[in-house]
Amino acid sequence: MVNDSNLPSVEVSQSRTERAECFPRPVAEIPAPVFKELPSLEIQKYESGEHRSDSYDEDFEIEDDSVRKGFDQLELNDLARDLGLSIRASELLASREKLT
Numbered sequence: 001m002v003n004d005s006n007l008p009s010v011e012v013s014q015s016r017t018e019r020a021e022c023f024p025r026p027v028a029e030i031p032a033p034v035f036k037e038l039p040s041l042e043i044q045k046y047e048s049g050e051h052r053s054d055s056y057d058e059d060f061e062i063e064d065d066s067v068r069k070g071f072d073q074l075e076l077n078d079l080a081r082d083l084g085l086s087i088r089a090s091e092l093l094a095s096r097e098k099l100t
Contacts, residue, residue, distance in 0.1 A: 071097055 071079070076097065080090035 076090075076094055080093060085093065
């Protein structure tokens with residue numbers, strides 16, 4: 001019991017178990033999760049009926065990946081800003097890239 005002339009007297013009565021609950025339990029007492037089986041690591045294919053495209057669709061187009069596509073000026077500006085490039089560095093990047 002703490003008694004100070006400026007503070008009213010307060011009696012604190014806690015049992016040992018109540019005081020013990022204030023402290024964290026030792027690691028050995030914390031239950032560990034139990035796994036019944038490991039999750040599958042196989043890659044599952046994403047299949048969505050509405051977004052699939054095949055060669056019989058009227059909108060089907062084959063993209064030629066061998067042709068390098070350039071950036072338009074707005075995309076290049078966004079890239080330079082997102083990367084935090086200086087004016088000189090962004091000009092160097094623009095000179096190396098093909099603009100569309």
